[in-house]
Amino acid sequence: MLSQGVLVLNKNWMAVHVCSVRRAISLVCQDMARVVASDYQIHDFDSWRMLSQHIEIHGNQYIHTPKFRILVPEVILLTGFNRMPPRAVKFNRRNIYMRDHYTCQYCGVRPDKESLTIDHVVPRSRGGRSTWENVVLACQSCNSKKGSHLHEEVGMHLAHTPKRPHWMSTLRNTLKGPDRPIWQKFVDVAYWNVALEEE
Numbered sequence: 001m002l003s004q005g006v007l008v009l010n011k012n013w014m015a016v017h018v019c020s021v022r023r024a025i026s027l028v029c030q031d032m033a034r035v036v037a038s039d040y041q042i043h044d045f046d047s048w049r050m051l052s053q054h055i056e057i058h059g060n061q062y063i064h065t066p067k068f069r070i071l072v073p074e075v076i077l078l079t080g081f082n083r084m085p086p087r088a089v090k091f092n093r094r095n096i097y098m099r100d101h102y103t104c105q106y107c108g109v110r111p112d113k114e115s116l117t118i119d120h121v122v123p124r125s126r127g128g129r130s131t132w133e134n135v136v137l138a139c140q141s142c143n144s145k146k147g148s149h150l151h152e153e154v155g156m157h158l159a160h161t162p163k164r165p166h167w168m169s170t171l172r173n174t175l176k177g178p179d180r181p182i183w184q185k186f187v188d189v190a191y192w193n194v195a196l197e198e199e
C-alpha cells in the first residue's frame with residue numbers, strides 16, 4: 001500500500017508526478033508539501049493527522065503507527081518554488097510498448113502483444129546499444145526480414161525516429177488504471193498545459 005500512487009501538484013496546482021505514499025508522507029512531514037483533501041482543502045502534516053483521527057470515511061485507507069493513524073493521501077501540493085524535476089521515464093519493456101503504441105514501427109501492424117519484438121535499429125552485432133534512441137517495436141515478420149541488417153539496407157522504413165518518451169505520456173498511462181476522480185481534474189489541465197509548452 002505504501003507504494004501506491006499519490007498525485008503530486010506543483011505550486012500552480014498542475015500535476016507533475018505520481019509518487020509513492022511513502023514519499024508523499026515524507027514530503028508532507030518535511031513541510032515540503034501539503035495534502036489536498038477530496039474537498040480541495042489543504043492540510044499540513046498536523047492538520048492531516050488530526051483529521052485522520054476524527055473522520056471516518058468509508059473505504060479509505062489508513063497507515064497505522066503505534067501512536068496514531070493517518071489517512072493515505074491521494075493528492076499532494078508542493079509548497080516550495082523549487083519544482084520537482086520531471087522524473088526520467090524508465091527504460092523498460094512496458095514503457096517501450098507504450099511509447100510505440102503496441103505497433104510495429106516498420107509496417108504499422110498492431111498484432112498481439114506476444115507477437116511483437118523489440119528490435120535494435122542498429123543491430124547489437126554492429127555495436128547498437130539498448131537505448132531509447134535505438135530500440136523500436138517490430139512485428140515478427142519485419143524482425144526476421146531485417147535480421148542483422150540496417151533497415152535502409154533491406155528497403156525498410158521507420159515510422160518515427162525513436163526517442164525518449166515525455167514523462168507526461170507515462171503519467172497519463174499510469175492514471176488510466178485506478179479510478180481516481182480527484183486526480184482527473186488536475187491531470188487534464190496539466191496535459192493541455194504541457195502540450196502547449198512543448199510546441
Ligand SMILES: [Zn+2]
Binds near residue numbers: 105108
Ligand atoms: Zn512489421
